[in-house]
Amino acid sequence: xxxxxxxxxxxxxxSQLQKYxxxxxxxxxxxxxxxxxxxxxxxxxxxxxKYDFLKSPNSPxxxxxxxxxxxxxxxxxKVQMLSLSNAFDKEDLINFEKKIINYLDKKNDFxxxxxAEPKIDGISASLTYKNGKFVTGLSRGDGKEGEDITENLKTxxxxxxxxxxxxxxxxxxxxxxxFIKNSDFKKLSSKFANPRNAASGSLRQKNPNETKKIPLxxxxxxxxxxxxxxxxxxxxxxxxxxxxxFKINPLNKKIIGIDNLLxxxxxxxxxxxxLDFDIDGIVYKVNDFELQRRLGNVSNAPRWxxxxxxxxxxxxxxxxxxxxxxxxxxxLTPVAKIKPINIGGVIVSNATLHNEDEIKRKDIRVGxxxxxxxAGDVIPHITSVEVKKRDKNSKKFLFPTKCPSCGALTIKDFxxxxxxxxxxxxxxxxxxxxxxxxxxxIKHFVSKDAFNIEGFGKKIVENFWNLNLIKFPQDIFDLDxxxxxxxxxxxxxxxxxxxxxxxxxxxxxxxxxxxxxxIRHIGLENAKIISKHLKNMKKFLELSKINKIDELLNIDxxxxxxxKSIKNFFTNKTNLNVVYKLNKVLxxxxxxxxxxxxxxxxKTFMITGKLTGISRAEAKSLxxxxxxxxxxxxxxxxxxxxxxxxxxxxxxDIANELGVKVLNQTDLIKMLNK
Numbered sequence: 001x002x003x004x005x006x007x008x009x010x011x012x013x014x015s016q017l018q019k020y021x022x023x024x025x026x027x028x029x030x031x032x033x034x035x036x037x038x039x040x041x042x043x044x045x046x047x048x049x050k051y052d053f054l055k056s057p058n059s060p061x062x063x064x065x066x067x068x069x070x071x072x073x074x075x076x077x078k079v080q081m082l083s084l085s086n087a088f089d090k091e092d093l094i095n096f097e098k099k100i101i102n103y104l105d106k107k108n109d110f111x112x113x114x115x116a117e118p119k120i121d122g123i124s125a126s127l128t129y130k131n132g133k134f135v136t137g138l139s140r141g142d143g144k145e146g147e148d149i150t151e152n153l154k155t156x157x158x159x160x161x162x163x164x165x166x167x168x169x170x171x172x173x174x175x176x177x178x179f180i181k182n183s184d185f186k187k188l189s190s191k192f193a194n195p196r197n198a199a200s201g202s203l204r205q206k207n208p209n210e211t212k213k214i215p216l217x218x219x220x221x222x223x224x225x226x227x228x229x230x231x232x233x234x235x236x237x238x239x240x241x242x243x244x245x246f247k248i249n250p251l252n253k254k255i256i257g258i259d260n261l262l263x264x265x266x267x268x269x270x271x272x273x274x275l276d277f278d279i280d281g282i283v284y285k286v287n288d289f290e291l292q293r294r295l296g297n298v299s300n301a302p303r304w305x306x307x308x309x310x311x312x313x314x315x316x317x318x319x320x321x322x323x324x325x326x327x328x329x330x331x332l333t334p335v336a337k338i339k340p341i342n343i344g345g346v347i348v349s350n351a352t353l354h355n356e357d358e359i360k361r362k363d364i365r366v367g368x369x370x371x372x373x374x375a376g377d378v379i380p381h382i383t384s385v386e387v388k389k390r391d392k393n394s395k396k397f398l399f400p401t402k403c404p405s406c407g408a409l410t411i412k413d414f415x416x417x418x419x420x421x422x423x424x425x426x427x428x429x430x431x432x433x434x435x436x437x438x439x440x441x442i443k444h445f446v447s448k449d450a451f452n453i454e455g456f457g458k459k460i461v462e463n464f465w466n467l468n469l470i471k472f473p474q475d476i477f478d479l480d481x482x483x484x485x486x487x488x489x490x491x492x493x494x495x496x497x498x499x500x501x502x503x504x505x506x507x508x509x510x511x512x513x514x515x516x517x518x519i520r521h522i523g524l525e526n527a528k529i530i531s532k533h534l535k536n537m538k539k540f541l542e543l544s545k546i547n548k549i550d551e552l553l554n555i556d557x558x559x560x561x562x563x564k565s566i567k568n569f570f571t572n573k574t575n576l577n578v579v580y581k582l583n584k585v586l587x588x589x590x591x592x593x594x595x596x597x598x599x600x601x602x603k604t605f606m607i608t609g610k611l612t613g614i615s616r617a618e619a620k621s622l623x624x625x626x627x628x629x630x631x632x633x634x635x636x637x638x639x640x641x642x643x644x645x646x647x648x649x650x651x652x653d654i655a656n657e658l659g660v661k662v663l664n665q666t667d668l669i670k671m672l673n674k
Contacts, residue, residue, distance in 0.1 A: 003053060010054045013044050018058060022654075042086070072147035072204075075136065077126060078173060078225035081143045083300050084283065084307040093258050093284075096306045100286065103295060103303060113287040115234035116253045116264055117221055119307055121278040122179030123199050125153060126224055130171050132163040139203065143300065151208040153178070158218040160245040168244055173224035176246070178203060181276045184215040195278055217277075220246035233287045254287060261308070269310055281309040314373040314383065315348075317341040319366055322353065322397055324404050326436035328444050329520045330427035332400070332410060334359060336370075336382060343374045351380045355423045356399040363387075365394050403427035406434035431574035432472060439465050441518045445473045449524055450516035451508065452615045454501040455494075463487075473516075474581040476502060507587040509621060510537060517579070521565040529557045531591040537583055544570040592625055599671060600628030604637055608651045609644030611665050616644075619668070626672055634660065642668050 017040065041060045048054050087093050101110055124140040137153035138146035153159055156178065178199050180188070185195040202214040220241045222234075231237050235254045242248050251268065255261055265282055272279060286292055286304035295303040321337040334353035341348055351372050353359050362385055364370070369389040374380040401410055408429045412421040432438040439462060446456045453476070464470045467487075469479060479502070485495035508516075511531035515524050522530070533555050534540050542548045549567050552558050569575050605623050607616045607630075619642070620630045631638055634654040641655040642663045655662055663671075 006051055007054065010044075010047060010051075011056065013040075013047070014056045014058050017041065017044060017060060072139075072149060074141070074145050075138055075148045076145045077138060077141075077143070078128075080300075081124065081126060081140050081146070081175070081224065082297060082302055083143065084305055085301050086281075087284075087306045087308045090258065090262060093261060093306075093308065096284075097258060100295065100303065104291065111256050112291075113233075114255050114261065115238070115285045115287045116255045116261060117238075117283045117285070118249050118251045118268060118279045119281040119283050119309075120177040120179050120219055120249070121196050121280045122177040123196070123203055125149070125176060125178050125203075125218070127153065127159060127174045127176075128171070128225075129163065129168070129174065132165075132168055134159065134161050147204075149203050152203050152205060152211040153218075155208055155212040156216045156218050158216075158247045163244050165244050167229070167240070169229045170227045172226040172229075174220050174241070174246065175222045175224055176218055176220035178216055178218050179277055180214070180216060182278065183276050188214070218247060219249055221249065221283075232289055234285050234289070234292075235287055237289075255284075265308055272310065279310070281307050283307050314371055315341045315343045316369060316371055316386070317348075319364070319368045319370060322359075322364075322366055324400060326403065326405055326427060326434070326440070328437060328440035328518050330403075330429065330434070330437055332356075332403070332425045332427065334399070336364070338370070338372065341372065343372060343380065348372060348374060348380045351382050353382065356425050357423045359397055359399065363396065365390070365397050367391050367394055399425060403429065403434060403436075405436035408434060430568050431572040432578070433574065438471065442470060442473060442476075444518045445516045446476070447516075449617055450512060451505045452617050453505050455498050456501065472578055472581075474578060474585060477506065477585045506585065507589065509589045510534070510540065510591050512617065513537075513582070513586070513588055514540065517569070517575075519565050519569045521562045526558065526562055529555060534591065536590045537588040541579065541583065544576055596627060598625070598627030600626045602627075603639045604629045604631050605640050605642060605668075606631055606634060606638055606651070607642045607644065609647030611642075611644040622672060623668075634658065640668075 020040070044060055048059060085096075087096055097112060100112060101108065104110070126138045126140075126146065127134055128136040128138075134154070135150075136148065137150040137159075139149055140146055154161065180195045180198050180202075182195060185198055188198050198214065199216060202211050202216055205211045221238070223237070229240075231240060235252075238248050238252055253264060255264055261282075261284060268279070268282060284306050286295065292302070292304045297303060317338040317340075319336045319338055323335050323337060325333045325335055327333065334355070336351045336353050338349060338351055351370075353364060358364075362382065364382060364385055367390070369386040370382045371384045371386070372380050373383045399410075402408065403410055406427065406429055408427050410425045411428050412423075412425050414420075415422050427434050427437060429437060432441065442465070443458050443461050445451060446453045446461065456476075461470070464479075467483075469483070470476055479499070481495045481499055484490055484498070485492045509531070511524075511528045514522065514531055515527035530552065531540075533552070534543075543552075543566060549563060549570070552563050552566065553560075600623055605620075605628050607619055610616075611619055623630060634641065634651050636658055638655070638658075638660050640661050640663050641651065642665070643652065644665060652662065654660075
């Protein structure tokens with residue numbers, strides 16, 4: 001591989017890591033699981049070690065945390081808050097100890113005493129005390145400087161405000177973790193994604209009186225800057241913390257030997273689900289402070305400490321059944337129905353099995369005892385089967401070769417890129433012959449980016465289907481409202497509201513109609529490209545003639561995969577009937593030529609929240625018609641965030657952080673009318 005290519009790939013990884021860091025440290029909304037993040041970071045460091053010409057100032061070997069938020073005053077730490085190297089298995093621990101012994105020039109039989117401390121999954125904080133008084137509290141920030149969150153930290157009862165013990169140093173930074181107990185989090189779970197998110201969000205409240213309402217806890221475990229004290233080891237320091245009035249982890253232990261570290265690790269991992277606080281590993285510190293001083297640090301981490309990370313949150317349960325779900329495109333997705341289990345504070349009763357190949361590879365069967373893993377917001381999945389506990393009469397699970405819904409053959413498409421069959425098995429029904437596919441197609445038809453019919457959610461689609469009120473998309477525009485208003489939970493007013501919402505959507509753009517049909521491989525962008533080329537509904541209907549479809553090959557952005565899907569769609573008589581009937585009841589607008597020199601030229605927009613009198617999809621269309629561009633993420637590339645009613649707070653926070661201009665609906669209209 002050439003050097004230029006390697007540098008490009010390396011910088012892509014660094015950029016991606018910064019996105020992960022921003023989400024985790026600044027927004028308290030991680031976008032990948034901790035285990036995946038640790039592996040990603042390790043891959044970058046391994047990449048750097050392999051190619052010594054690769055080095056970025058943003059390398060994970062140099063950077064700790066993330067830059068402090070602009071919402072709080074910044075303040076430098078007197079002593080940098082370092083990161084920790086990670087260990088994942090016995091070999092990593094052996095290498096960690098070997099490096100220490102070699103650095104200290106000791107013999108291989110030298111016994112190292114460790115302080116083993118459970119690593120609480122919370123928010124790091126550094127508390128400065130002067131003459132026994134708590135004066136300043138900082139977040140980790142980027143390790144060199146943090147956010148001044150003193151007033152918020154003062155609301156935490158676990159943090160002593162005045163310490164009168166005579167042996168307490170004249171000045172010291174006590175460091176520890178702010179967290180929320182799992183039992184307390186249950187009362188807050190509607191507001192926050194997880195306990196760590198709740199702790200971080202509470203500490204970042206601008207009003208300390210709001211923070212005071214949250215049951216935050218603090219556990220102390222180390223120090224930063226200090227005036228001299230006569231303490232010789234970490235375990236001795238922990239005892240003093242307890243004496244001075246700080247809470248310390250009751251599971252801390254002093255341990256000698258790698259095998260004993262591993263025994264303690266397994267014991268804690270088994271107890272993990274029973275604890276009232278989240279831990280994601282154990283930190284091992286060389287206990288002797290004199291040895292710590294000699295060992296010192298490497299770039300952003302101490303040589304004398306390592307974090308032995310646990311696997312992602314997991315638990316053991318029994319598979320009660322394996323059900324097959326069928327999606328809009330006919331994909332058959334197996335789902336394990338398991339005996340409900342609490343994993344990381346969440347009750348899990350379903351686990352994805354991904355596809356047929358995954359079931360075969362792991363030999364997963366109904367009745368099996370399995371380990372379920374749930375990392376962050378990732379869908380729970382099965383990591384392993386306890387084969388020894390399997391019933392003797394257990395039978396292999398046979399994936400259906402016929403659709404459980406309609407009885408059609410299930411097939412695996414051949415992928416011309418990989419030269420292999422796809423992993424996903426699909427129902428071969430192309431139109432509305434399959435009941436499950438039909439229901440999912442109608443759900444897609446009424447969805448936000450398609451017809452966006454307000455008050456017509458997924459549950460209503462299922463209910464109306466079961467009552468034979470709808471079977472095809474065109475039925476939506478010919479509903480029996482007399483019957484609907486007599487249904488449980490309905491009435492004259494709610495039926496009238498639904499009719500009003502549906503009538504509003506009888507006028508629709510060609511590109512949104514194409515997208516709403518749910519043709520496989522035809523997403524929003526492809527629908528826009530096709531409608532721009534065809535210009536009107538008449539030409540779209542002509543695609544039912546085989547020779548006309550091939551004309552799409554000349555369109556940039558439309559490939560053979562999309563054309564094959566369109567051919568399959570139009571060769572099905574039911575699909576063709578749906579399109580013709582929709583054409584009769586709808587007013588389908590011709591594709592409008594986008595203005596290249598409109599008032600929004602070279603400007604990027606994103607919309608969050610509900611707009612008044614116009615849907616977000618229509619607003620996006622107006623922006624594009626006036627030369628503006630729509631992007632899907634809040635980033636430095638975004639010029640304007642348009643905010644409606646009840647916007648997503650996280651998007652608004654990131655926009656403010658990045659200095660993105662925030663507009664309301666009136667501001668946008670003014671820009672469009674310039």
